[in-house]
Amino acid sequence: MSWMTLLGELGLGLLLGWLGGIFGIGGGLMAIPALVGLFAMEQALAQGTALVMIAPNVLLGFWRYRQRNPIDIRSACLLGSCSIVSTYVLARVAANLDMHTMHLMFAAFLLALSVYMAWGLRPRALSVEAAPRITLSKAWFPVLGLVSGVFSGLFTVGGGLVVAPALIKWFGVQKQTMAQGLALATVTPGAVVALATYAQAGKVDWAVGLPLAAGGMLSMTLGVALAHRLPERLLRALFCVLMGITGLVMLIKP
Numbered sequence: 001m002s003w004m005t006l007l008g009e010l011g012l013g014l015l016l017g018w019l020g021g022i023f024g025i026g027g028g029l030m031a032i033p034a035l036v037g038l039f040a041m042e043q044a045l046a047q048g049t050a051l052v053m054i055a056p057n058v059l060l061g062f063w064r065y066r067q068r069n070p071i072d073i074r075s076a077c078l079l080g081s082c083s084i085v086s087t088y089v090l091a092r093v094a095a096n097l098d099m100h101t102m103h104l105m106f107a108a109f110l111l112a113l114s115v116y117m118a119w120g121l122r123p124r125a126l127s128v129e130a131a132p133r134i135t136l137s138k139a140w141f142p143v144l145g146l147v148s149g150v151f152s153g154l155f156t157v158g159g160g161l162v163v164a165p166a167l168i169k170w171f172g173v174q175k176q177t178m179a180q181g182l183a184l185a186t187v188t189p190g191a192v193v194a195l196a197t198y199a200q201a202g203k204v205d206w207a208v209g210l211p212l213a214a215g216g217m218l219s220m221t222l223g224v225a226l227a228h229r230l231p232e233r234l235l236r237a238l239f240c241v242l243m244g245i246t247g248l249v250m251l252i253k254p
Contacts (some may be wrong), residue, residue, distance in 0.1 A: 001049050002101070010211050011215065013065065013213065014219045015219070016028070016212065016215070017057055017219040017220045018220070020220060021061060021219065021221065021222060021226070022176020022223040022226055022227045022230075022235070023239045024061070024164060024180030024184055024227075028050060028054035028142070028156060029156065030156070031053055031054065031212065032077055032155075033106075041205070042099045043100075043102040044203045045204070045205060046103060047203070048095070048195070048198030048199065049203075049204055049206075050156055050187055051194055052204060052208075053212040053213040054157055056197075056217060058187055058191055059188050060217055060221075061179060061220050062188055063180075063182045063243070064221055064224040065177060065181030065184060068228055071182060075138060075141060076144065076186070077185075078138070078141045079145040079182065080145065080160075081145070082141070082145025082146050082149070083186050083190045085191055086146045086149030086152075086154040087194055088149075088153065088189035088193050088194075091152075091193065091197040091198065093153070094154050094155075095198055095201040095203050100140065101135075106155055107247045107250035107251065108247070108251075110243045110250070111243075111244060113161055114241075115139075115244075117167070117236060118240050120165070121240065125165060138171075140170075140171075146181075148190070148253045149190055153190070156191070157191055159186065159187055159190065160183035160187040161183070161210070162188055163182065163183040164180050165179070176235055177227055177232075
């Protein structure tokens with residue numbers, strides 16, 4: 001590996017880690033299309049390689065979010081432990097799926113997520129969100145963890161993107177940054193399990209993944225700090241745009 005290649009991978013890791021800090025786990029998802037587009041990797045290999053960066057970075061991200069938010073460790077452990085089961089099962093399935101099918105599924109997932117978040121940003125939706133409502137108890141956390149694991153197994157840490165809006169809409173979590181911190185806790189153990197599963201299937205390029213991980217860990221803290229300075233509605237809108245553009249690019253250029 002040349003020094004220029006190594007520096008390029010570190011630089012990409014820096015960018016993705018920064019984005020991951022801002023959007024919770026957005027940087028991890030962005031790593032997959034980056035690996036597909038820049039390194040010409042097939043979808044499963046890109047997802048497995050991205051997990052090399054994602055696994056340590058989501059743990060660091062959770063720690064940084066918890067330093068700034070009163071995140072309940074028991075709730076985090078409950079969500080994370082329940083997600084492991086479905087993550088393992090779906091990661092085994094995903095590692096052996098047809099690559100073109102996986103690519104299209106991932107693009108569709110990003111687009112659907114973007115549309116859902118954009119719908120929630122309507123003024124009427126925000127006024128309804130701010131109104132008092134019945135919230136679910138933490139007894140439903142195991143279900144949320146299992147659902148999260150399904151998306152994490154298929155799309156690396158995609159489950160965290162389901163957890164954050166669910167916590168705000170159904171479980172009474174008030175702050176976007178707190179929801180993102182809990183989402184990171186949910187996907188952390190699953191990311192380790194998924195990485196082991198993809199590695200066992202031979203779907204990990206460690207030579208690319210390790211420099212990405214190093215770069216991401218250097219910039220994650222800066223992203224978390226910026227996330228806590230941005231208005232919550234702007235944070236959601238930026239993430240919505242980021243996912244939408246990425247999904248469209250992957251759909252147009254399979």
